[in-house]
Each structure stands twice: as structure tokens, then as C-alpha cells.
Amino acid sequence: MTTITYREAMRQAIRAALQRDPRVFLMGEDVGRYGGSFAVSKGLLAEFGEERIRDTPLSESAFVGAGIGAALGGMRPIVEIMTVNFSLLALDQIVNNAATLCHMSGGQFNVPVVIRMATGGGRQLAAQHSHSLEGWYAHVPGLRVVAPATIEDAFGMLPSALEKPDPVLIFEHALLYNMKGELPDGAGPTDLDRAVIRRPGRDLTLLTYGGSLFKSLEAAATLANDGIEAEVIDLRTLRPLDDETIMGSVSRTRRVLIVDEGWKSGSISAEISARIMEQAFYDLDAPVARLCSAEVPIPYAAHLERAAIPQVENIVSYARQLVARNV
Amino acid sequence: MRPLVSRAHALDLLRAMVRISRFEEKCAELYSATEIRGFLHLYIGEEAVAVGVMNALTPEDAIVATYREHGHALARGIDMGRVMAEMLGRQEGVSRGRGGSMHLFDAATRFYGGNAIVGGGLPLAVGLALADKMLGRDRVTCCIFGEGAVAEGEFHESMNLAALWKLPVLFVCENNLYAMGTALDRSESQIDIHAKAANYGMPSEAIDGMDVLETEAAAQRAVAQIRVAPGPVFLEFRTYRFRAHSMFDAELYRDKAEVEHWKERGPVKTLVERLEAAELGNHDDLGAIETQVDAEIDAAVAFARAGTLEPIGDLTRFVYAEEAQNARLAVIPRVEPSA
Numbered sequence: 001m002t003t004i005t006y007r008e009a010m011r012q013a014i015r016a017a018l019q020r021d022p023r024v025f026l027m028g029e030d031v032g033r034y035g036g037s038f039a040v041s042k043g044l045l046a047e048f049g050e051e052r053i054r055d056t057p058l059s060e061s062a063f064v065g066a067g068i069g070a071a072l073g074g075m076r077p078i079v080e081i082m083t084v085n086f087s088l089l090a091l092d093q094i095v096n097n098a099a100t101l102c103h104m105s106g107g108q109f110n111v112p113v114v115i116r117m118a119t120g121g122g123r124q125l126a127a128q129h130s131h132s133l134e135g136w137y138a139h140v141p142g143l144r145v146v147a148p149a150t151i152e153d154a155f156g157m158l159p160s161a162l163e164k165p166d167p168v169l170i171f172e173h174a175l176l177y178n179m180k181g182e183l184p185d186g187a188g189p190t191d192l193d194r195a196v197i198r199r200p201g202r203d204l205t206l207l208t209y210g211g212s213l214f215k216s217l218e219a220a221a222t223l224a225n226d227g228i229e230a231e232v233i234d235l236r237t238l239r240p241l242d243d244e245t246i247m248g249s250v251s252r253t254r255r256v257l258i259v260d261e262g263w264k265s266g267s268i269s270a271e272i273s274a275r276i277m278e279q280a281f282y283d284l285d286a287p288v289a290r291l292c293s294a295e296v297p298i299p300y301a302a303h304l305e306r307a308a309i310p311q312v313e314n315i316v317s318y319a320r321q322l323v324a325r326n327v
Numbered sequence: 328m329r330p331l332v333s334r335a336h337a338l339d340l341l342r343a344m345v346r347i348s349r350f351e352e353k354c355a356e357l358y359s360a361t362e363i364r365g366f367l368h369l370y371i372g373e374e375a376v377a378v379g380v381m382n383a384l385t386p387e388d389a390i391v392a393t394y395r396e397h398g399h400a401l402a403r404g405i406d407m408g409r410v411m412a413e414m415l416g417r418q419e420g421v422s423r424g425r426g427g428s429m430h431l432f433d434a435a436t437r438f439y440g441g442n443a444i445v446g447g448g449l450p451l452a453v454g455l456a457l458a459d460k461m462l463g464r465d466r467v468t469c470c471i472f473g474e475g476a477v478a479e480g481e482f483h484e485s486m487n488l489a490a491l492w493k494l495p496v497l498f499v500c501e502n503n504l505y506a507m508g509t510a511l512d513r514s515e516s517q518i519d520i521h522a523k524a525a526n527y528g529m530p531s532e533a534i535d536g537m538d539v540l541e542t543e544a545a546a547q548r549a550v551a552q553i554r555v556a557p558g559p560v561f562l563e564f565r566t567y568r569f570r571a572h573s574m575f576d577a578e579l580y581r582d583k584a585e586v587e588h589w590k591e592r593g594p595v596k597t598l599v600e601r602l603e604a605a606e607l608g609n610h611d612d613l614g615a616i617e618t619q620v621d622a623e624i625d626a627a628v629a630f631a632r633a634g635t636l637e638p639i640g641d642l643t644r645f646v647y648a649e650e651a652q653n654a655r656l657a658v659i660p661r662v663e664p665s666a
């Protein structure tokens with residue numbers, strides 16, 4: 001058991017993948033000499049050289065597309081995009097190419113590319129660096145969308161993603177990079193199809209992922225002081241969604257609060273809520289509740305940004321209302 | 328003008344072009360008969376580009392083409408029956424009926440589509456070439472696009488990346504003067520496209536795209552250059568689309584006289600005239616080829632019509648890879664020392 005940061009866990013995962021498989025390389029803006037905009041790849045250039053730790057120009061569409069092309073050509077690229085907001089410049093390649101080529105070619109071609117990007121707010125970077133658009137990508141058949149929220153998943157999701165023959169998008173909440181935690185000895189690949197119960201409970205379920213997980217766990221600890229036992233589910237994967245784990249928890253607790261830093265309208269939280277209606281409506285003792293970001297572009301000023309994004313106290317307050325509600 | 332070298336080779340080129348033009352005419356007919364649906368973009372007039380370029384490539388090379396790609400697919404050697412079956416939406420089609428006219432794919436000939444987002448294929452070609460370079464494979468990726476793609480950001484990003492990383496890409500711009508209905512000089516401040524590519528620091532040339540001897544020679548020169556000195560080469564083929572953009576196009580944007588003018592320089596007509604001038608062949612040769620080709624097309628149509636429809640139960644197959652594909656991909660290849 002070693003104590004490391006999320007950033008280091010991610011770096012170790014990349015490093016191990018580069019050592020294990022000559023097809024793997026890392027490419028993106030400032031991943032080499034700069035060491036990565038979030039310092040994830042710091043030191044890797046010296047160890048693996050410029051061919052495999054490949055700095056790119058500011059050409060999201062071309063280098064993401066090149067990653068897709070290299071995957072078609074037999075490589076296992078890891079493409080880093082600085083933030084999900086920038087990934088919109090590569091949306092054509094991700095949605096029109098990566099997600100479609102296997103199906104459109106009748107199964108002749110595969111795109112085993114891994115695309116990593118930072119997501120989420122909380123650092124006063126305002127409306128072009130702070131959004132949580134992973135739910136958009138989860139809309140698209142052909143893609144896999146995952147969000148590691150723990151040290152172990154930061155370490156374990158990358159090797160699993162590289163083993164997939166399909167494109168996998170990894171969303172790393174920017175606030176998590178400095179988070180420290182334990183990486184168990186012998187930690188290995190993470191199951192990319194399954195959600196996981198991070199804290200068992202009987203009174204309600206907090207369904208969350210990524211940067212909202214640690215907030216939900218903190219809220220659950222507070223609630224426990226009041227005698228409310230919240231079960232905290234880390235979705236981990238937004239596509240495919242693990243309906244079984246979600247509905248299993250709903251059937252035990254009968255009350256659900258979805259906590260998501262994305263906006264509510266047309267969102268992954270809306271999708272999860274709809275699935276609960278479809279599959280577990282009669283298990284519910286109260287309507288599904290959602291705590292999401294306010295419907296504004298994330299603002300700069302600290303107090304406004306804080307107010308826009310789900311916080312621990314909001315989770316606690318929503319949870320109390322949900323449990324108090326008699327139907 | 329390039330001299331004709333041999334009758335046999337000239338007749339091969341002629342046959343390859345006639346296969347395309349007659350196939351396209353059959354497609355138009357089947358479209359009118361509602362056997363083919365969706366979008367249908369015909370290549371007639373541009374045959375010399377596909378035939379010349381494909382002749383310069385080896386089976387190991389890769390092709391990334393456009394949505395006007397029937398000609399590229401046929402010239403690459405993809406079976407005509409399987410191409411036609413794709414048009415008819417049959418599971419015997421090259422893409423199992425999931426792609427249609429705009430999305431012909433064939434792993435056996437390294438034909439990576441059939442890409443219908445203008446400019447979207449260029450980054451893919453850059454990536455395929457990057458994989459070859461990193462794996463030490465002596466291959467060229469041929470990336471075909473129209474002059475309309477030049478206005479897209481992906482064009483410029485890809486030019487830069489290919490030149491910066493010295494990747495073995497043959498960029499083939501089919502300049503047929505119209506992006507759908509918008510003329511080149513109405514959409515570009517600099518209409519000399521090969522000059523744009525030259526600015527990215529790669530060898531670049533403009534070629535008469537109506538003369539198959541010129542297109543073939545230019546493509547051979549370019550491919551030879553890429554193989555000895557890795558890095559992209561850009562060829563702008565000046566050509567013309569004789570038919571409408573698609574079957575929905577009323578052609579309001581160009582004069583009939585202009586079309587007729589270009590037809591005078593049609594690639595089939597031009598080559599037959601060259602054969603006659605060199606006294607190496609004549610219209611009878613063309614007639615004989617057309618007869619053979621028509622028989623091949625009839626057989627292709629019969630094959631396609633006899634094809635089967637994929638069961639609807641298979642609808643969601645191939646959204647994600649299947650087990651067999653997964654196993655194939657798990658094999659780690661040997662990496663050759665980088666050239």
C-alpha cells in the first residue's frame with residue numbers, strides 16, 4: 001500500500017502501459033517538454049523519448065483524428081486533450097469517426113484509441129475551461145465513457161481502456177489531480193462496465209461519479225451523524241451505464257439523489273433518472289431527485305462559481321429533504 | 328504531352344476508366360429505378376485521377392477516400408459485385424449494407440472509406456501514416472479529398488502535422504472546381520491550391536487530371552519520392568465532374584457550355600485520341616472494352632440483386648467490436664527499427 005496522488009496514479013498507469021506494449025504512445029498538447037498541462041506526464045519524455053511522448057500543435061481535430069488513424073493502423077494511442085471544453089474542436093473526429101467506423105465498415109475496422117481529458121470546475125477558470133460535458137459523449141453509441149474518481153481507478157482504468165478494441169474516453173476531474181490516497185499493492189485493471197458501491201447505506205442512494213464522488217462521501221459522513229445512512233454509488237462508467245448496480249441500490253434504499261456537475265437539461269442525470277422510472281418505478285418511495293450545476297456558464301468569481309456547482313452542504317440538504325419526504 | 332509507351336498498358340488504363348464510368352452510369356439508372364437510395368455522387372469525368380493514383384500504390388498502402396469514392400474503390404481492386412451489393416444495401420456489400428454509396432470500406436485492400444464529412448478523412452490519413460512510421464513499415468497512405476476540403480480547418484491542421492512529423496502521406500486533391508454548387512473562386516481567397524500545400528513545406532504539384540498518363544506518372548513520382556525521403560507530397564489534380572453533384576442537384580450554378588467544354592477533354596475520350604494518334608489503337612478497342620465491362624457490370628448487378636438483407640436482429644452488431652475482432656487486436660506486433 002502506497003500513498004500517492006491521483007496525478008501520480010495516472011502517470012504510473014501511463015508509464016506501465018508504455019513499458020508493456022510498444023504500440024502505446026501518448027500524444028497531446030504540451031505532454032512532453034512541458035510535462036502535461038496538469039503535470040500528469042511529467043518525466044515521461046526523458047524516459048520514453050519524443051516518438052512516444054509526442055507534443056502536438058494546437059490542432060485538436062488533427063491530433064485526435066491522427067490518434068484514431070493510428071489506432072486503425074495498429075497502434076494503441078493515448079490522446080490527451082487539455083480540457084473537455086477543448087475537445088469540442090475535435091468533436092467531428094470523436095463522434096463522426098471514432099464512434100462510427102466499426103459499425104459503418106460492417107465490423108472490418110476498429111478504433112482502439114484512448115482519449116483522456118480533464119473536466120469540471122472549481123478552479124476559477126470560468127466558462128471555457130470548467131464545464132462537465134462527459135454526459136454529451138455518453139449519448140453516442142460506439143464510445144465508452146468512464147470517469148475515474150479514486151486513486152485506484154485513476155491507476156486501473158487506463159490499462160482496461162487500452163485493452164478495449166473500441167474508443168474509450170476518460171474524464172479526469174481537474175480537482176482530483178492533487179487528491180492523495182492509498183494505492184493497494186497489486187492494484188490492477190478496473191472493470192469498465194461496472195459501477196461500485198463506495199459506501200453502503202439503507203436510507204437513500206447518492207448516485208454520482210468523478211469530481212462529485214468525494215463530495216458525496218463527505219455528505220454521507222455528515223448525514224450519518226444525523227442517523228441517515230446514505231449509500232454512495234460511484235457510477236465510474238457513463239456509457240455503458242451499469243443499470244444492475246443502480247437498480248439494485250434503488251430497490252434497497254427506495255430514494256435516490258443524483259449528484260452531477262453537468263447541467264440538468266438533456267443530461268446524463270436525466271438519462272439515469274429516466275432509466276430508474278422505466279426499470280424501478282415501483283421501488284421508489286419518493287421521486288428521483290437531482291442536484292446538478294446551475295444552468296449558467298460557469299462563472300469566474302469564487303462565490304458565484306461555488307454557488308453554481310454542487311457542494312457538500314447542498315447534497316446534505318437535498319438528502320435530508322428526500323428522506324423526510326413522505327409519499 | 329507524355330508519350331504513349333505501350334498499347335497493352337494504355338488499354339489497361341482505358342479499361343480501368345471505362346469500368347468506372349459505365350459502373351456510374353448503371354448506378355444512375357438503378358437510382359432512377361429506386362433500387363439505390365440515399366445520396367449518390369457520381370465520379371464520371373474524374374476517372375483519370377483514381378486510375379492513375381491507384382496504379383502507383385502497392386497492396387500494402389492505405390487509402391482514405393471521400394464520399395465520391397466508387398471510382399477509387401473499383402480502381403483499387405475491390406470487387407465490383409460487392410460494391411454494387413453495398414449500393415443495394417445487401418449484407419454481401421463491402422460494408423454489409425451499413426455504409427451505402429458514401430461509405431465503402433475494405434480491410435483486404437486497406438481501403439478506409441468512404442468518408443462523408445468533408446475534410447474529416449485527412450486526420451485519419453495522418454494517423455495511419457503515423458502508425459506506419461512508428462512501426463517501421465514501408466507504406467504510403469493515400470488521402471483523397473476535393474478542393475472543397477481545403478476550406479476546412481482539418482485540412483490545414485493535417486497538412487501541418489503531416490509535414491511537421493514527416494509522415495508518408497500522398498495528399499490527392501481532386502479539384503473539380505465546385506464544392507457542391509460553390510465555385511472555387513467564390514469560396515477561396517487563394518485558388519491555387521497546390522500553393523497552399525507548398526506553404527506547409529511539402530513538395531506540391533498541380534497536374535492535368537483529365538489525362539490518365541499524366542495522373543499516373545505524377546502519382547508514381549510522388550510515391551517514389553515518399554518512399555525514399557519520408558514526408559508528405561501533395562498533388563492537385565485539375566479535373567471536372569461531368570454529372571450533377573448528387574442525384575438531387577439541378578445544376579443551377581454552372582453553364583451547360585462549361586460542362587460541354589470539359590467533356591471535350593474527357594479522360595476516356597482523351598486516351599482514345601492518344602491511342603489513335605499513336606496508331607496503337609482506335610474506337611474498336613474502346614467498343615471491345617465496353618462490351619467486356621458491361622458484362623462485368625451485369626454480373627455485379629445480378630450478384631447484388633441476389634444478395635440478402637441482414638436480419639434486423641443484427642442491427643446493433645458492430646457498434647462495439649466483437650470477440651473475434653478483439654482477439655485479432657490483442658496480438659502485439661513486432662516493431663521494426665524506425666527508418
